[in-house]
Amino acid sequence: MRKACALISVLLGVALFAGSALAQAKPAEKSKPAEKGQPAVQTAAKAEPATRHQVTGQVVSTDAAKKMLVLKAKDKEMTFTATEKAALKLADLKAGDKVVVRYTEEQGKLTAHSITKPEAKPEAAQPPKK
Numbered sequence: 001m002r003k004a005c006a007l008i009s010v011l012l013g014v015a016l017f018a019g020s021a022l023a024q025a026k027p028a029e030k031s032k033p034a035e036k037g038q039p040a041v042q043t044a045a046k047a048e049p050a051t052r053h054q055v056t057g058q059v060v061s062t063d064a065a066k067k068m069l070v071l072k073a074k075d076k077e078m079t080f081t082a083t084e085k086a087a088l089k090l091a092d093l094k095a096g097d098k099v100v101v102r103y104t105e106e107q108g109k110l111t112a113h114s115i116t117k118p119e120a121k122p123e124a125a126q127p128p129k130k
Contacts, residue, residue, distance in 0.1 A: 050104035050111075056118070059097045064090040069112055071101060080112035089115040 057073025067087040069080045080103055082090060093099065093115070102114040 050106045052102060052104055052113070054100060054102050056098065056100045059093050059095055059099055061095060062090045062093050069093070069101070069115065071099065078110060080110045082112045082115065086112045086115050093117075 055071065055073045055078065057071040057078070060070040060072050060077060062069050064087065067082040067084075067090065069082055069090060071078045071080065080101060098118060100114075100116050100118055101112050103110050103112045105111075
């Protein structure tokens with residue numbers, strides 16, 4: 001009888017420790033469902049950090065409520081989603097304004113982190129006419 005109680009106690013202890021260890025294990029990465037004739041694709045564990053870019057162009061349109069900016073640069077239109085900080089500048093912009101946008105691109109989505117208007121160059125000082 002003692003041996004049976006000891007055995008049950010040991011098994012119960014092992015089950016408790018194993019259960020807590022399994023509860024702390026990280027879940028496995030889910031794979032995307034395979035399409036017909038295509039093998040399943042595993043998603044990357046860690047994506048590379050997005051690189052920062054900078055572009056100068058003219059504002060086509062803004063939508064402060066949606067935090068969107070459309071910019072024409074190098075003969076193409078680029079649509080950005082602004083971060084909270086960059087979205088504060090959207091209300092001050094109007095179509096035709098020249099701006100510099102610092103942004104990142106991840107999975108085809110452009111995210112504006114900084115929107116600035118370049119400083120107007122002061123005109124050269126003219127000597128007073130006599």
